Amino acid sequence: MEVLIYQIVIVILILAAGAFGKKARNVVTIIICLFTIIEVFTFKLAVLQFITMFIAYFFSIGYEEKKVEVKKEEFNYQVVDKKVKEKIEKNKQKSKSSFSGFSIFFIIIISIFSTIYIFQKKNETNKELLEIKKDTVVYNEGKKLFDPAQDVIANEVPSENNDIGDKIREEDYLSNKNDFIDYYKDVKNGVEYCDHKDLSYEYDYTIFLKKDVNQKIDKIIVQIRNKTTKEILEKDISLIDIDGVSNDYFDSTFTNCNLVRSFITGHNVDKKPYDLDEGDFIVGDFNFDNNEDFAIKIQSGNNSGPLYGFYIKRGNGYELDSFLTNEVRYLPYEVNNISKTIKTNIIIGCCRERESVYKYSSTSKRWVTIMSEDKDMN
Known part of the structure; x- marks a missing residue:
């Protein structure tokens, strides 16, 4: 019409x-x-x-x-006369x-x-x-990384009983999610691993753990294979290979194969995070180039949640992005593919929060901080 x-x-x-x-x-x-x-x-x-x-x-x-x-x-x-002129x-x-x-x-x-x-x-x-x-991918439900409505301790347990509150929160989380069922499997020489075939349409991911004599994580390796050809990419990515790094992990870190997410396939994206923990391993496009990147937990963190190392796909391999790893640090709660921006919200001290917005330039291939504001928590 x-x-x-x-x-x-x-x-x-x-x-x-x-x-x-x-x-x-x-x-x-x-x-x-x-x-x-x-x-x-x-x-x-x-x-x-x-x-x-x-x-x-x-x-x-x-x-x-x-x-x-x-x-x-x-x-x-x-007749050509006065009338014609008129x-x-x-x-x-x-x-x-x-x-x-x-x-x-x-x-x-x-x-x-x-x-x-x-x-x-x-x-x-x-x-x-x-x-x-x-x-726009909203990584957490709600606009803030910290949502008091999801915090059982705020509703059920007085603030002074933190230990009891943590126990109630954990029991509530486990009873509803039933997550702790697929543990890392033991193989030779004390190496544990977990296969992930539902985080990508193009690649399969395997995470290997090497533990020390005290059963603390000493080294983590991510192996990435092409789903079709079964070919392993250029090289394995050795994430952790320094003494004492395991002190930055809680005992529960990398003990459950199911504590992963993918914003490529949608695997586990609807699961609410427990205690602001989004998972040990997350697959997504973090620099807006339509390639699969991943974030892996490098520190269990504090009251704002764990810290992540962000690995960006470059050609046939992956590189650690220093800005995302050292400046952004936390998993963004929003990624906007149109404006090429990401947003984070973290807790500062007891009563304040920091909202930050970062923008990526496809031309210069660099990140810039366009806003970082501290304010009182509601």
Whole structure:
């Protein structure tokens, strides 16, 4: 229906312009041509509009030629005298009037096309807003990383009974989620591993753990294989290989294969985090290049949740992103693929929180902090 209205408007504009003369018709036709070339991106619709223009244009020419023939016939019967001179003067006045009329008509045309243009832009803006909503990944339910509504201790246990509160929260979490069922499996030489085949459409991930004599994590290796070819990528990614690093992990860290998430396949994204812990291993696109990156827990953290190391895909391998790892540190609760921004919200001390926004430049390949604000917690 909208296409038909466009064609009717084009015909009316060209025919109406023809009533003001050849120049008016030509100008209007040129404007419509330019509008079609610039604004109509569908090939079939553009062809249809050009056909409509040509039909209206030649119809207008035929109509104008008939008017000229009639005028010539009338002129042959006239006697060149004072009346002719008077008529010439009248025609001059009429010509001026026609020019004024054409000017008004031209303004009307510009207004019509401006209205159409604004209407289209408004539709495009609405579509873009929908795309922004579609492409915005909210990593946690709610707009803040810390949500008191999810904190059982806030509702059921007085603040001074923190140990009891932690126990209640843990029991509530485990009873509802039933997560601790798939533990890392033992293999030779004290190495434990867990396969993940549902975090990506393209790769399978295997996480290997090497523990020391005290059964503390001494080294973590991530192995990534192509699902189709089963080929291992360029090299394994050794994440932790320094003495004493296991002191930064809680005993429960990397003990459950199911404490992972994927914002590529949607695996476990609906699970609410326990004590602000989003999981040990998260797959997602963190730098807006349509490649799969991953974040892995490098420290169990504090009251704002664990700290992550962010590994970005580069060619056939992965590199640790220093800005995300050292500056952002926490898993963002929102990733916006349109504006190329990420947001974090962390707890500062007992009663304040910090909202930060970071923007990535695809041109310079760098991150910048565009906002970081501390405020009292609600």
